[in-house]
Amino acid sequence: MQHISLVTPEYAARRATRANSDCPALWSILDSVFDPELPYVTIWDLGILVDVEQTTQHSCKVTVSPTYSGCPAVDVISDDIKAALMKEGMQSVTVEVSLSPAWHTDLMSPDAKHALHNQGIAPPAQVVHCPQCDSGDVDVISQFGSTACKALYRCNSCLEPFDYFKDF
Amino acid sequence: MTNSTNTALFNYVLGLADDALILGQRTSEWCSRGPFLEEDIALSNLALDYIGRARMFYQYAAQIQGMGKTEDDLAYFRDEREFTNLVINELPNFDFAFSIVRQYLLDVHACLYLEQLSNSKDQRLSEIAAKAIKETRYHLKRSETWVLQLGQGTEESAKRMQDALDELWGYTPELFISSEAELALSGEEGEASIAVNRESLRHLWLERVTAHMLTSGLVIPEQNWQVVGGRNGDHSEHLGHLLSEMQILQRSYPGLEW
Numbered sequence: 001m002q003h004i005s006l007v008t009p010e011y012a013a014r015r016a017t018r019a020n021s022d023c024p025a026l027w028s029i030l031d032s033v034f035d036p037e038l039p040y041v042t043i044w045d046l047g048i049l050v051d052v053e054q055t056t057q058h059s060c061k062v063t064v065s066p067t068y069s070g071c072p073a074v075d076v077i078s079d080d081i082k083a084a085l086m087k088e089g090m091q092s093v094t095v096e097v098s099l100s101p102a103w104h105t106d107l108m109s110p111d112a113k114h115a116l117h118n119q120g121i122a123p124p125a126q127v128v129h130c131p132q133c134d135s136g137d138v139d140v141i142s143q144f145g146s147t148a149c150k151a152l153y154r155c156n157s158c159l160e161p162f163d164y165f166k167d168f
Numbered sequence: 169m170t171n172s173t174n175t176a177l178f179n180y181v182l183g184l185a186d187d188a189l190i191l192g193q194r195t196s197e198w199c200s201r202g203p204f205l206e207e208d209i210a211l212s213n214l215a216l217d218y219i220g221r222a223r224m225f226y227q228y229a230a231q232i233q234g235m236g237k238t239e240d241d242l243a244y245f246r247d248e249r250e251f252t253n254l255v256i257n258e259l260p261n262f263d264f265a266f267s268i269v270r271q272y273l274l275d276v277h278a279c280l281y282l283e284q285l286s287n288s289k290d291q292r293l294s295e296i297a298a299k300a301i302k303e304t305r306y307h308l309k310r311s312e313t314w315v316l317q318l319g320q321g322t323e324e325s326a327k328r329m330q331d332a333l334d335e336l337w338g339y340t341p342e343l344f345i346s347s348e349a350e351l352a353l354s355g356e357e358g359e360a361s362i363a364v365n366r367e368s369l370r371h372l373w374l375e376r377v378t379a380h381m382l383t384s385g386l387v388i389p390e391q392n393w394q395v396v397g398g399r400n401g402d403h404s405e406h407l408g409h410l411l412s413e414m415q416i417l418q419r420s421y422p423g424l425e426w
Contacts, residue, residue: 066220068217068220068303069217069220069221069223069224069299069300069303070192070216070217070218070219070220070221070223071216071220072216099224099295099296099298099299100295100298100299101298102295102298102299102302104302141206142206142207142209142210143210143306143309143310144206144209144210144212144213144214144310145209146209147213148216148217152206152209166306168302168306
């Protein structure tokens with residue numbers, strides 16, 4: 001049987017950046033930072049954590065890329081990153097917001113998609129399926145949902161409404 | 169960078185920022201007044217995208233200006249005549265049809281505009297454009313669907329859409345007039361430039377809008393009047409009211425933070 005990889009090339013590239021980093025411990029600390037709007041997806045899994053550089057023994061620079069330009073969570077995420085790293089001994093943490101390359105859903109990890117699905121949110125996909133009953137018979141109710149990154153759908157099989165994390 | 173290029177770049181970026189902020193603020197007025205809950209949420213999200221876009225442009229403008237200015241200084245401490253947004257962005261929402269037609273006309277324009285801006289010689293502008301165009305393409309999908317649905321809807325919805333189009337049409341020529349700053353930042357023919365050449369977008373815009381309006385059963389009005397002047401600070405009576413509501417907190421309590 002042909003093996004179809006669920007890992008996008010974009011995510012594989014991020015994984016390589018992390019694996020080749022000379023400060024793996026800092027990346028691991030940041031695995032405790034979750035997106036405030038999706039408190040079951042880490043900033044690493046969501047794809048907004050771009051890079052971590054240790055500048056001196058007690059200082060580092062973290063680069064993040066916002067999902068949407070108006071995303072109000074960016075400030076909270078910056079604070080959470082600083083708090084997590086300082087708790088583990090860093091004395092100076094700079095968080096840089098970078099726009100390029102622009103964030104998109106192919107940067108997300110397979111774990112992020114599983115976590116969304118487990119929370120009843122349909123993960124980004126070419127064809128949208130109901131996260132409750134897996135039916136493909138769905139309609140869009142509104143192109144925007146509870147946050148900028150989601151759209152609102154309804155399932156015509158189990159009649160449940162659900163959020164869809166937009167393929168972007 | 170010479171001094172005059174610096175001034176032109178500042179004015180250019182400021183104009184783009186004002187466009188985004190004023191439309192974002194105007195659209196946010198729909199919050200809690202949308203025709204139904206899902207649409208209310210959609211309009212609020214749309215507004216948020218524009219305010220995010222405005223912040224990216226204002227932050228850059230503040231940086232070019234130097235002198236320790238911030239994005240907030242530019243958004244909250246300038247008066248009506250100092251705002252250089254295009255007039256179409258400041259018009260009141262009137263009804264849902266009006267807001268949707270305006271959004272559609274601007275979405276088609278923004279798609280073309282940002283595509284060019286993403287090739288700007290200025291790296292920061294090209295990065296902002298690359299980020300914003302993804303959002304704008306999504307906005308266009310939505311406004312395009314609404315134009316079709318309401319244009320082909322009931323007699324009442326079609327009438328409101330046509331009225332909106334008739335009223336808005338005279339504000340569209342301004343989308344294709346290059347400002348002084350834009351002209352100063354345009355390269356020679358065939359050369360890479362910093363600013364987008366607005367005139368060059370007119371043909372494609374008109375073609376796309378005309379085709380979609382035709383499908384939606386709406387008629388493009390004759391262009392026998394136009395309102396221009398926003399880039400020079402000449403605004404309608406509506407902008408002052410919008411600014412007073414948006415700026416009052418910072419004007420009353422300068423430097424206030426959440």
